[in-house]
Amino acid sequence: MLCVLKPDAYDIRISMSFSKYQFFFLGFLNLCLIKHLAQSQNHTLIFSKDNHFRNCSCSVDIQSCDYNLANLMCNCKNINPPKNKTSYNGDLTIWFSDTSTLGKLVNFTFVHNLKLSLCGASTLPTEYLAILGLRFLRVQAESIQEQSLTITQCNAKDRLCQVPTEPPFHISYLDTSLFNGLPLLKSYSVKNVSSIKEQFPNLPYSSWISATNKSYIVTLIY
Structure with missing residues (x-):
């Protein structure tokens, strides 16, 4: 047993x-x-406060322009304003109070999903900022409720979604005066643009774009 x-x-x-x-x-x-x-699921939040640029990685949504909450809930660090073109793979949120700050952070930057929040009641002049590869945009200010705009509909098989530097190259121009309280966020796209410098001489232009691309889709956001 x-x-x-x-x-x-x-x-x-x-x-x-x-x-x-x-x-x-x-x-x-x-x-x-x-x-x-x-x-x-983390997204990037960048803002300027007390003459410092802060780059934060956030796992939760932070109420726009709540700097204290961002520093508390997100992983933040001081950064220098980017001098060269920057690329963001995930969602990017930017809080700003003037066009100079916004221009330093987004002009000629690669980003697919972007949210811009104007902090304060500043009236912004009309300036055009270039955003590369933009697909979805959200904007918010004290004078306007949050609005959203789909720039490019794409899927995994779409060539525009695979390699953003291959033709046709998508470049969006944002009119900064839209934060002054315009009723509705709008966009207008022009396809098969061979030369931005010749066809849109009043828009900002970068020489490195023409060196790598021969076909553009130009979207005006206003």
Whole structure:
């Protein structure tokens, strides 16, 4: 009888030991998955405060222009204003109070999903800022409720969504005066533009664009 019981007890101990390690292993995988999902959902917030530019990685939405909450809830650090063109893979939110700050942060920047919030009651002049590869835009200010605009509808098979530097190249020009309280956010696109400098001489232009692209889709946002 004892010879029969001992193997059974040994099997039970092995089973319980295996279940314990399996439990911890599955728990570890769950923690890794949660961390990965949290990181993948983070979005970038950039703002200027007290003569410093702050770059924040946020996992939750922050009320526009709430600087204290952003510093508390997001992972923020001081940065220098970008001198060269910058590319953002995820969502980008920018809080600004003047066109100079906005221009330093978005002019000739690659970004697909962008939100711009004007902090304060400033009246902005008419200036055009170039945004490259823009697909979806949201704007907000004290004088206007949040509005959104889809610039480009794309899917995984769309060439525009695969390589943003291959022709046709999408470039959007944002009229900064739209933050002064215009009733509705609008856009107008022109396809098959061969030369921005010749066809739109009053819009900002960068020489490196013409060196890499021969066909453009130009969108005016106003």
